[in-house]
Each structure stands twice: as structure tokens, then as C-alpha cells.
Amino acid sequence: MLGELGMRGDGGGCGGLVNAPCPFSGVLAHLSALETESVRLVELQREAWRQQATREELCATVERLRAQRDQLRAKVLSATSLQQVMTEVDQENEEKRSEEEKSAGDSQLHMSLLTARLSHVKNLLRAHHLIGGYDITETRRGKGVCFSIATAFEDRTLETYNVEMDLARTMRICRHNIPPFIPLERLAQENFQSDIMAFLDSLSMHLNAYVGRRQQVRLIQELFHGSVKVLESNALCSILVLRCRQVGEKKAAALCTLEYGDPTRCLPTRVTIDSEEKTLTDSPQWNEIQALFLETPAHQALLAIRREERIA
Amino acid sequence: MERMYEADIKSLQEEIGALQHQLENNENMVTVSHEGPMEVVLSSLRGKPGTEFGKKDMVENLVLELERLEGHLSQQERINRIVLTDCRVKTLERNKSKFVQQHRLSGYCCHLAFQVEFELTEFQDPTASNSVTSLNVVVDGPELREISTFVSRVEDDKSLLLFFRTFREFSERCEHRNRTFMYFKDKYPNVVCLPEGCRADAMTIRSPKLPGCTMNVVWSIDVSKEGLVTPRLELLAKMPEQALSLDRKNVIKNAPDFFQSLLRVVGVEASIDSLIKAVSME
Numbered sequence: 001m002l003g004e005l006g007m008r009g010d011g012g013g014c015g016g017l018v019n020a021p022c023p024f025s026g027v028l029a030h031l032s033a034l035e036t037e038s039v040r041l042v043e044l045q046r047e048a049w050r051q052q053a054t055r056e057e058l059c060a061t062v063e064r065l066r067a068q069r070d071q072l073r074a075k076v077l078s079a080t081s082l083q084q085v086m087t088e089v090d091q092e093n094e095e096k097r098s099e100e101e102k103s104a105g106d107s108q109l110h111m112s113l114l115t116a117r118l119s120h121v122k123n124l125l126r127a128h129h130l131i132g133g134y135d136i137t138e139t140r141r142g143k144g145v146c147f148s149i150a151t152a153f154e155d156r157t158l159e160t161y162n163v164e165m166d167l168a169r170t171m172r173i174c175r176h177n178i179p180p181f182i183p184l185e186r187l188a189q190e191n192f193q194s195d196i197m198a199f200l201d202s203l204s205m206h207l208n209a210y211v212g213r214r215q216q217v218r219l220i221q222e223l224f225h226g227s228v229k230v231l232e233s234n235a236l237c238s239i240l241v242l243r244c245r246q247v248g249e250k251k252a253a254a255l256c257t258l259e260y261g262d263p264t265r266c267l268p269t270r271v272t273i274d275s276e277e278k279t280l281t282d283s284p285q286w287n288e289i290q291a292l293f294l295e296t297p298a299h300q301a302l303l304a305i306r307r308e309e310r311i312a
Numbered sequence: 313m314e315r316m317y318e319a320d321i322k323s324l325q326e327e328i329g330a331l332q333h334q335l336e337n338n339e340n341m342v343t344v345s346h347e348g349p350m351e352v353v354l355s356s357l358r359g360k361p362g363t364e365f366g367k368k369d370m371v372e373n374l375v376l377e378l379e380r381l382e383g384h385l386s387q388q389e390r391i392n393r394i395v396l397t398d399c400r401v402k403t404l405e406r407n408k409s410k411f412v413q414q415h416r417l418s419g420y421c422c423h424l425a426f427q428v429e430f431e432l433t434e435f436q437d438p439t440a441s442n443s444v445t446s447l448n449v450v451v452d453g454p455e456l457r458e459i460s461t462f463v464s465r466v467e468d469d470k471s472l473l474l475f476f477r478t479f480r481e482f483s484e485r486c487e488h489r490n491r492t493f494m495y496f497k498d499k500y501p502n503v504v505c506l507p508e509g510c511r512a513d514a515m516t517i518r519s520p521k522l523p524g525c526t527m528n529v530v531w532s533i534d535v536s537k538e539g540l541v542t543p544r545l546e547l548l549a550k551m552p553e554q555a556l557s558l559d560r561k562n563v564i565k566n567a568p569d570f571f572q573s574l575l576r577v578v579g580v581e582a583s584i585d586s587l588i589k590a591v592s593m594e
Contacts, residue, residue: 058317065324066501072331079335107371114374120399121381125388127399127417130432132473133392136384147391155470157442197391204477267538295537 134200139164144174147200151208153215153266154297161207171196181236182206183263205264212266212297213237219299227311228302231255238263240298244311252276254311258298268293285310316518319507323497326509393480394421410435412445421480422487423511426451430472444470451479454511455486455533462535471539478539485533485543489513493531496584503592515584519591526550527567527591529584545580547571547587 129135135148146164150157163184164175178184187206191199214237220228224244232241240258245251254275261269271293273286289310292301305311389395396419405412411434418427427450434442447470449463459482466475493515496504505516517527528548535541547568556564574583 055314055317058314058321062317062320062324065321065328069324069328069331072328072335076331076334111371111374114371114378118374118378118381121378121385123399123401124396125381125385127396127415128385128388128392128394130415130472131394131417131428131476133388133394136387136391150473152471152473155444155447155472157444157473197393200391201477201481208473208477265538265540 132204134204143167149200149204149207151204151211153208153212156215158211158215163203178203178207179210179235182210202264209262209264209266210236213240213260216240216266216298220302223299224302224306227306236263240268242298242302244302246275246277246311247309256293258293266297267295268298316505319505319516320501323506323509393484394476395419404431408436422483423490424451424453424455424479424483424486426479428472428475430470444472446470447472447475449475454509455482458482458513458533459535462537462539465537466539474539478535478541481541482533482535485541486511489531489533489543492581492584495581496588500588500592503588517588517591522555524552525555525591527587529587545571545575545583 129150132150132152135150137146137148138144139146144164144166146162149161149163151159151161161178162176163173163178166172166174173184173188176184182203183206184203187199187202191202217230217233217237217240220242221230227244229243230240231243233239238260240260242256242258244254244256246254252275254273257272257274258268259270260266271290273290275286289301289305292304296304302311396417398416398418400416402414402416403412404414412431413434414429414431416427416429418425420426429446429448431445431447432442433445447467449467451459451463459479462478463475466472466478490511493506494510496515497506497510503517503520505518506512506514507516508514513530513532515529515531517529519525526549528550530546530548531543532546533541533543549564549567551559551564559565571583571587574586578586
């Protein structure tokens, strides 16, 4: 009865009174139900306050952190400029002081420190060269500048190409040793009046893709001496026709044609395989091989196929 | 609501950490360049009248050479967009036919740090090309997940140059993403939330009036095995079931497609901006 009243709330209270055998017990029940209800409400209220407080606290933390971050940002900014100023001021001071301190012992120490620093800087410069940086050389007494572009395929370092630019009024290419089939003029027009770095990047992409394709042809000739024959290729190495012999009684010959439609990549965009045995060319194995050629350099794909003993 | 605050707190704490680190570094640089013997040496040597003629000339030449090389180095850093902070070279083998050196480099490109260790074999025979005989690459930071497959591929193939070409493009793309996310977080601090920090690939847009309705902009930067870097932006809308049933015109369902067309027409920044404006207007 009590629970029922409590559940029904105020409206249900009247019904309880009418039906009750003793008039007082109904009133008491109603009162106690009201009491439970009010306790519940108070608790809810408290809970809501608590949540509100946590939320406010979190909000305050966010604000505090944000302020701290802004302060730090400003500090970092000022520290950078401060550093520059301090370096300048210090240098002036040092120069004044240096008039007074001169001794033979010092100069010996200076010499060795200088040599150490010099060799460190030299090492860093060499490292830039080794990781394929565009080496810059000033030419014609500062009137021109020459950029070197290193190329490599996998672990092999290959040719270095050079582009020399004239720095007079409008920048233009005056000398280079880029192969004629690389669209140098187009790349230059597209990029370099606005952004020399973008020009060098795209030129480097083209050159590296080209030497990569050429190196694959060389590697196939080296690794598959006699068994896989390169029937056709062109200067840009954008097409490659290979003939290999399948393993089996008939030793049927298969012709793989790799077309490199994207000059900035060293993987083909289209692969077709023809075989004397027509039944083989539609088999799932051949589809697998086709997929392999599309995502692996040709010599690696051929090595994998030979490992599986599909070609001789 | 609390979750959003917590994510905010986390990303702010991260950023504060990074800034403090940067500040410390700056201070270190100041102390190094001021107390370090190098600066004293260099500046005290300038215009110093030496006692012995020969020695003075030698020192002067050294100083000039060093200045020239340092200028060259900073030029190289600018054009390569890679800064090398340390470099150690060790000779492993030297004989008539070949010369093997181990190089350990550390440095950074944009805000991505790297450490690379490789062995380079140079052959005396001028017709043979030099080759990288081992390569180990360490890249730190939350972006690692996106580039790790590529990194293990270059380690296998020992493609040192390819790694740096791709890493440079990748870090420039990451920095662009990071900058864009931070810009929107600063511009709309109460709507935009970066749940996994500002260097992660996701940004959450929450409608201030409709809790539970969120839009996630996922900006991933894919690096293929051959080193092609392609950014990809996607919109994921999250709505309570009830709200979805009210969406008769399928606005939410079609939002990802609309977002794609918007991207093609107006570009990344403008697309995200108009998305945020649309969400906070609701």
C-alpha cells in the first residue's frame, strides 16, 4: 500500500483515502510517501549540483590551461626573438673583450676547437648529400646556381643530374644534363617561377622513376641471364616486353608486356600476359602474377615467380 | 559534455608539454651559444692581432672557411627542408676494393623527428655504383602509425633516398593537417574538439545545442608502399537513433557525400569552416 501510494503521488493519494479501512492509516501512508518523495528530490537536487560543480570545475580547468598555453606560446615567440638579439649583443661585447685576452695557449685551444667544429659541419654537409639533398653550388661568381639531383633505386646510388640556373632578372635554366625525354621545360614552366623547391621535387620524381625503371631492366638482364629475355624497351623505359618460359613439359613461352603510364612512378600501370597455351592465361595463377607485377618492381616479381617454380 | 572537457584538457596538456619542451630547448640553445666555447672563440678571434704571423693566417683562414661552410649548411637545410641535428660517422672497413662507413643521423623535418642509421659501401671501381648495405629508421610521434608500413618497406629494400623524399612530403602534409586542426580549435574552442590531440588524424565537431550529435572529420595521410603520399578527408556523422529517424530528408545520411563535393570545389579549409558554421547554427 505504501509503495503504491508513493508511486502514484498526489493524485493517487485521494483514492487511497477513500478505500482505506482506517482513515488515519491512509493519511499516515500518504505522509510517509510524501516524505520519501521529498528525500528523493533533495538527493536529485544534490546530484545535479554536484554535476554542475564538476562541470564548472572542468570548465575552469580548461580555461586555466588555455590561458597557460597562450602564455607559453607568447614566451616561445619572445624567446626566439630574444635569442637573436642576445646573440648580437653578446657578439659585440665579446669583440670588445677580445682585445684584451690574447695568449698563445688560448690560440692553440682555439685552433683545435675550430678544426673540430669544421669537421662536424663538413660531416653534416656530406650527410645532406648522402640522403639525397639538392646540392647547391654557386657558379659564375654568384650569377648562377647549380642544383644536383641524386638518383637511386633501392640500395643502389645511381646518376647525379645537374641543372644550372641563371639568376639574372628572370630565373631560367642555362645548362643541364637531364635526358631529353624528361619534360624539363614543362616542369619548369609549371613550377619554378613561383616555387623552386616544387620544381626540384617534381624533377627529382621524374628522374628517380626513370632510373628506377631502367635499373629494373638492367637487373632482369643480370639476374635472369638467358632465362628471361628483354624483347623490347624504349629510352624512357616506359614499356617493357619480356619473354619467359613456363615450367612444364611443353615449356610454353609467355610474353609479359609492362606499360608504365605514369612517368613519375617505377611500377607499371598496365600488365598484359600472353601465352602460347591459351588455357593458362585465364587461370587464377596468371591473374595473381599480373597483380604481382602491378605492385612489385619487375625483377622482384620475376624472382618471386621463379621461387614458386612457375617459370624456368 | 564532461567527455568533451576531458578531451580538451588532454589536448591542452599535450600542447603545453610540447611548448615547455620547445621553450627549454630554446633556453638550452641560448646557454649553449653563450657559454659554449665556440662563440667565444669565433668572436674573440675576429680582428685579433696575433703574435705569430703564420698562426694568425691559419686561424683566420679556418674561421673564414667555417663561416663559408656554415652558410652553405643553412642554405642546404633550407632547400632540402630537412635539418640534421647530429651526425656520427664510423669507418667499418677500408681496403683496396671497398670502403664501408656507418652513418648515424638524427634530425627533423617540419615537426617530425627521425633517426636513421645506415651503412654505405663505396667501391673503388668507378663503374660500380655505391650501395646502402643496411638501413634502420626510427620515426617518433603519433604520425608513426600512418607511415610505419612504408618505413618497414624501405628498410627491407634499403631505399635511403626514397625514404627521405617521401618523409619530407609526408611531414609537410602532417604539418598542414596539424596547423589546420589547431586553427579551427582556436577559432571555435567550444565546438571543435581534438580527442586524440592536435597531431592525430581526427577532429570532432559537436553541436553546442544538440548534445550527442557529432561530426568527425577524419583526415588520414596514406603512404603507399612505393612512397606515394595521398591525403584523404572523410566525414563521419554520429547521431542518436531518435534524431536519425527524424531526419526525413536524409541530411545526415548524405552529409559525407556533400562534404566530398564541397572539398573538391572549395578546398579543405573552406569546407571544414562551412561545416562547423552549419553545425553550430543548428
